[in-house]
Amino acid sequence: MLHRLWFTSLIFSLLATAVSAQGGQKTQSLLRVKVGKNTYEGKAVASDKRQFWLMSTDGELNALTFDEVGSFKKISPRFKSNSLVQVRDELKRRYGRKFEVAANGHYVVCGPRGRARDYAKLFEGIYNRFYSYFRVRKLKVTEPEFPLVALVFPDHASFARYAAGDGVRAVRGLMGYYHHHTNRVALFDPGDSVAALDHSEDFQLPAWTGFPREQRSFSGFTGAIAAGTGSSESGLRDTMIHEATHQIAFNTGLHSRIGENPKWIVEGLATVYEAPGIRDGGSHTKTADQINRDRFVWFMNYAQTRRPKGALRNFVAGDAAFNAALLDGYSHAWALSFYLIQTRASAYARFLNAVAHRDPLKPYGAAERLKDFEGAFGKNLAVLDAQFLKYMKNLAATMEQR
Numbered sequence: 001m002l003h004r005l006w007f008t009s010l011i012f013s014l015l016a017t018a019v020s021a022q023g024g025q026k027t028q029s030l031l032r033v034k035v036g037k038n039t040y041e042g043k044a045v046a047s048d049k050r051q052f053w054l055m056s057t058d059g060e061l062n063a064l065t066f067d068e069v070g071s072f073k074k075i076s077p078r079f080k081s082n083s084l085v086q087v088r089d090e091l092k093r094r095y096g097r098k099f100e101v102a103a104n105g106h107y108v109v110c111g112p113r114g115r116a117r118d119y120a121k122l123f124e125g126i127y128n129r130f131y132s133y134f135r136v137r138k139l140k141v142t143e144p145e146f147p148l149v150a151l152v153f154p155d156h157a158s159f160a161r162y163a164a165g166d167g168v169r170a171v172r173g174l175m176g177y178y179h180h181h182t183n184r185v186a187l188f189d190p191g192d193s194v195a196a197l198d199h200s201e202d203f204q205l206p207a208w209t210g211f212p213r214e215q216r217s218f219s220g221f222t223g224a225i226a227a228g229t230g231s232s233e234s235g236l237r238d239t240m241i242h243e244a245t246h247q248i249a250f251n252t253g254l255h256s257r258i259g260e261n262p263k264w265i266v267e268g269l270a271t272v273y274e275a276p277g278i279r280d281g282g283s284h285t286k287t288a289d290q291i292n293r294d295r296f297v298w299f300m301n302y303a304q305t306r307r308p309k310g311a312l313r314n315f316v317a318g319d320a321a322f323n324a325a326l327l328d329g330y331s332h333a334w335a336l337s338f339y340l341i342q343t344r345a346s347a348y349a350r351f352l353n354a355v356a357h358r359d360p361l362k363p364y365g366a367a368e369r370l371k372d373f374e375g376a377f378g379k380n381l382a383v384l385d386a387q388f389l390k391y392m393k394n395l396a397a398t399m400e401q402r
Contacts, residue, residue: 028079030057033072035064043079046258048361053258057082058090059146059183061257084108087147098154106144111152112189119152126244129279131252137341138349144251150185150244159188176239178246180257185243190236238274245270254352259360262369263319265352267330268337271295287342288398295334300396302328303335303389312336312385316373317366339388344377351376 033040033054042056051065057080082090084103091101091110100113104120106127111119127148135141153159160170163186166179176187249269255261272278277289306328308314315321315332322329340348354372358364377384 029074030076030079031072032075033064034070035068036070040064041075046360051361053360058087058149059251061181061183081146084147087149091149103147107148107150109150109152111150112154115189116152119150122240123148123150123244126241126279127248130245130248130273133273133278134254137345139345140253140349140353142253144248146183146251148185148247148251149183150187150247152187152189154189154191156188159186162186175235176243178243178250180246180250180255183247183251183257185247187236187239187243241274241279242270245273254356256356256358256360259358259362260364262316262355262364263322263329264315264333264336265355267322268333271330271334272337272341288395291338291395291399292334295331296392296395296399298327299331299335300392302331303392307332310382310385312388313370313381317370335392336388339391340377343391347376 028043030041031044031054040054040056040062042054042060042062044052045055045061046053049066051063054062054064056062059081087108088101088103091099091108095101095110098113099110100116101108101110102116102120103109104117105124107120107123109116109120109123131141151162153162156170163170163174163177166177166182166186168174168177168179170188174188175190176185178185246266249255249266250257254269255266271292274295275290275292277291311332315336319329321332337348340351351372354376358372374381
């Protein structure tokens with residue numbers, strides 16, 4: 001027993017030192033850790049007294065506890081992420097002749113034969129527009145450390161089998177998800193024309209008046225952020241955009257892949273970028289052209305009929321709003337994020353950076369969340385909430401005049 005405690009203490013001390021050094025960018029050592037019959041290789045990126053996180057050369061994250069480690073050693077003084085070519089070749093070996101693997105810019109896509117190149121082009125286009133949009137708005141966007149991988153399965157059965165390996169149940173209507181532990185997007189291709197997904201007319205949403213279509217999202221499994229819809233072509237397009245946005249945000253420094261991320265921040269950013277006018281800012285410079293119309297209509301209905309007094313404080317302090325009424329939560333997240341980006345871009349950028357770079361293994365409770373939010377936007381949340389609602393009402397009036 002004493003020997004085991006000594007061994008665990010030694011592992012913790014050495015790995016904690018590695019984590020501290022790598023956090024300061026002083027070294028990037030490649031470690032090999034054995035846990036039972038499994039062997040993991042990567043760099044240690046975070047630890048506490050109980051566990052540590054190991055990031056592999058392809059970007060996968062694994063949480064391991066110190067007391068289950070059988071052995072470990074440093075196998076290289078330098079950690080080096082896999083190249084685009086290495087990731088492409090590994091996917092080819094794993095998925096064989098039934099799939100095509102194509103690379104474009106930051107992306108490697110494994111998909112149905114004859115379609116992967118088109119998907120890779122679309123994903124890279126989403127990345128480039130995302131990077132430009134948020135960089136201009138003073139968000140600290142960094143280059144991804146690893147190639148971004150998307151898996152597009154040719155049928156629901158193969159998608160469901162893969163999802164099960166990630167702990168995600170492929171319920172009816174689920175078309176894709178991003179998992180920030182594997183760092184991959186997985187999608188189900190219903191067989192529509194890929195080229196049609198990139199046509200500008202396909203990005204048009206219904207008129208702002210009227211009831212928005214419902215988008216179902218499933219994120220009960222820790223690590224997976226998933227979305228789906230009942231349609232096929234538009235559903236796949238919307239899912240691609242939403243999940244790629246999550247993947248890009250988690251890989252460019254806007255969110256932490258390890259720690260707790262307030263759901264309103266993660267989903268707010270993704271729903272802001274869903275809007276066609278955001279992704280095509282060159283021809284849509286007016287604020288009214290950049291709204292997410294579905295989320296806007298839903299939020300205005302929510303604000304006028306059932307949004308409780310003091311909702312802003314409770315909303316930023318926790319994730320309960322998403323459990324109570326999913327689309328109220330998503331719409332509130334879009335509206336608040338859109339408002340802050342449009343009116344307080346610098347403060348919003350500092351806020352996201354502070355949340356993304358906090359200690360990822362410390363709990364992020366209501367008091368800490370409120371403190372960070374108030375530190376960025378002021379302590380008088382009642383005044384901020386009134387300004388926020390007034391902004392949205394003025395935006396609604398502008399839309400009615402068009």
